Amino acid sequence: MDESSGLIKEIKKKVKELRSKGLNLYPSGFRRDITVGEVVNRFGKMDNNELERTTDIFTLAGRVMSIRDFGKAFFIHIKDGTGKLQAYIRKDRVGDEDFEIIELIDSGDHVGLTGQLFRTKTGELTLLANSLVLLSKSQRPLPEKYHGLIDVETRYRQRYLDLIVNDDVRHTFILRGRIIQTIREFLDKQGFIEVETPMMQSIPGGATARPFKTYHHALGMDLYLRVAPELYLKRLVVGGLEKIYELNRNFRNEGISTDHNPEFTMLEFYVAYATYEDLMDLTEKLFLYLLNKLFGRLTIKYQGNPIDFTTPWPRISLADSLKDIGGMPESVLSDSQALIDLARSKGVDVKDNEEIGRVLNKFFEYIVEPKLIQPTFIVDHPIEISPLSRRKDENSEIAERFELFIGGKEIANAFSELNDPDDQRQRFLKQASLRDAGEEEALFMDEDYLKALEYGLPPTAGEGIGIDRLVMILTDSLSIRDVILFPQMRKK
RNA sequence: GGGCCGUUAGCUCAACUGGCAGAGCAACUGACUCUUAAUCAGUAGGUUCGGGGUUCGAUUCCCUGACGGCUCACCA
The missing domain is CATH 3.30.930.10 (Bira Bifunctional Protein; Domain 2)
Incomplete structure (x- = not known):
């Protein structure tokens, strides 16, 4: 990708802005206490009433895959090695400081979230965030969310993108x-x-x-x-x-x-x-x-x-x-000259004095193997x-x-x-x-x-x-x- | 190595016989506290894979190179 790409410039601008706030964009030591997969296993089948009774606070981490911005609230999806989970981030809940960070976050960034679970109006299991931490800033844009990454050359050369x-x-x-x-x-x-x-x-x-x-x-x-x-x-x-x-x-x-x-x-x-x-x-x-x-x-x-x-x-x-x-006539099987002639007539490449066993094997690969x-x-x-x-x-x-x-x-x-x-x-x-x-x-x-x-x-x-x-x-x-x-x- | 096909914005794709290079998503600015391909208003973004040629004019035609896919050959 071209370093002068406008998208990368935009991200670099954000990186500067975040750093000027004194924020470490690549902090260490964040610990999650549960994975997305475990959350889904434990709570995926509970309705909202049951979820409201579980007041557990969880700490999760993952890569931001999508962002929907509502001004004073955000919906994001995070993905970790075990699955995908939605998080709901409200300004009145996470506070002004954390909210300033979410406003500068891009899809592709890794974040840590703490909060409790609920179900949205549309029924999706969601983490209602109490706080948010940036864990690793992504400085290049991810491929598009809907069509994904299709170009096979990029998929093989940058397998990590394919996997994301x-x-x-x-x-x-x-x-x-x-x-x-x-x-x-x-x-x-x-x-x-x-x-x-x-x-x-x-x-x-x-x-x-x-x-x-x-x-x-x-x-x-x-x-x-x-x-x-x-x-x-x-x-x-x-x-x-x-x-x-x-x-x-x-x-x-x-x-x-x-x-x-x-x-x-x-x-x-x-x-x-x-x-x-x-x-x-x-x-x-x-x-x-x-x-x-x-x-x-x-x-x-x-x-x-x-x-x-x-x-x-x-x-x-x-x-x-x-x-x-393969439908080969029995008479040909033991007659090396007939075999070579038949091979050539079918476009199988054989040498004049090719040993019979090798010709048989070439035939096999040509007429039997695919079947x-x-x-x-x-x-x-x-x-x-x-x-x-x-x-x-x-x-x-x-x-x-x-x-x-x-x-x-x-x-x-x-x-x-x-x-x-x-x-x-x-x-x-x-x-x-x-x-x-x-x-x-x-x-x-x-x-x-x-x-x-x-x-x-x-x-x-x-x-x-x-x-x-x-x-x-x-x-x-x-x-x-x-x-x-x-x-x-x-x-x- | 041979044949066929492909390479256009970050991603996914358009662009008729050669006639101003476009869309969706992503990005940016603004609005919005239950959205989920969010929505609404606006903005910006291009060495059309590289080099050469033909032409008044090339993403488009020709030559050449790079990379990739399929396929044949070789092999498992």
Whole structure:
């Protein structure tokens, strides 16, 4: 905003005037004895007769959201972290000194109020003020009260304004906090230990994604922001931590979209002596716990579609989903040339010698994924797109893996972990050759991780859940930026 | 990175084929001690995102840049 804006000049004038009265515009030490939310809870249902009998005097604080000036009286609305309450300020009640202050107050200012409750003619619960204190002067105008703040760029860059003005945004982020808290609660009850592993890694691993690179001066070495905690968590399982999780940020140097932010929050958890099938059961349990705790019901709406979390959820192999949901002819599934031709005819971008598993996966993302609105486990992925997964005993080209889809989005990815160090070495070598061929997302060879595997990783299953996307589903948000407080933006 | 769309007062939005840049809210002055999108009377507020071009004249047309949204590609 332009500093010479007329509105700001007006406010600065008031600031000078208030200061010339010897008033501290930013005093400390004011204590409230109740919040707006508590007031509404306790007195919201009482009629005026009951309120008149309660002669309690309360001290409240909040931001002034609206002002209606009647000359010798004011109605204002204040808002604190728990809600909104009207206050009635009469000159004959607060006295001349306090009344001079209210005359100079703007919406956006924080005030402290003392008084008792009553109900106005129109029935609104209102604080009849005995006194008023300015707690913090706002020196910039708030967005308009009726339309709120709509401009998305301002909403993301100045999220605090968005939070002040748009209650639904506030509720989304409060719910996000509760979701994360409830997940921790569930995992805690299941006997998991929360651990923290490096965000800065000398060899980035655990996911096929391009990392951010940085440099440590004292050590004189390159470091990468982690794309996943996976390989460190599995080292811990080698070390005997049998049920662990990490819930924190990952960083991927990829495109930005409504489903992608360069830094995003991921839950990863590992269970020794379990399989990917056990994790499907556990995932269903987790969601039931979340839905019951947060909403008290199992059906929610996402972008107009009802989503029913009642278990069990369908478990469909990737190949079957291509046939049954994507409508792909069975004959094409095993014929790589026919598959590539079909892909091209549908506008799916594939290379000439692209491996069949990768083509199938691209097809899946194109024709099946958007249709998976109800919670669905897709299982048995091609091994070539699963370099850290255990092979199936009965078919070495298929991984013991599942992905969970809800609302047409991938929400979770899990597998029985590859614990054969020799097989893992071969997979790393394959990834290294892809990297040499120019694929920047391919995995790095990680000798240190292989060494850990050589000490013996017990049979283990692990899962990652994209928290931002989960929050999107549970808060009916269209863009990942609406569930991340400060989404990545270009410098202005 | 490509395509499409957008950027006008503090906020939300108008402005026809290129012809004096406007409204509501907010602000300011005044009136009003039960209003609630308060009301009434008045006032002020603009680098029309930046730069260049075409034109007698550009918010409008053209070129270019910045930022944002959607989308495709990449990915989760």
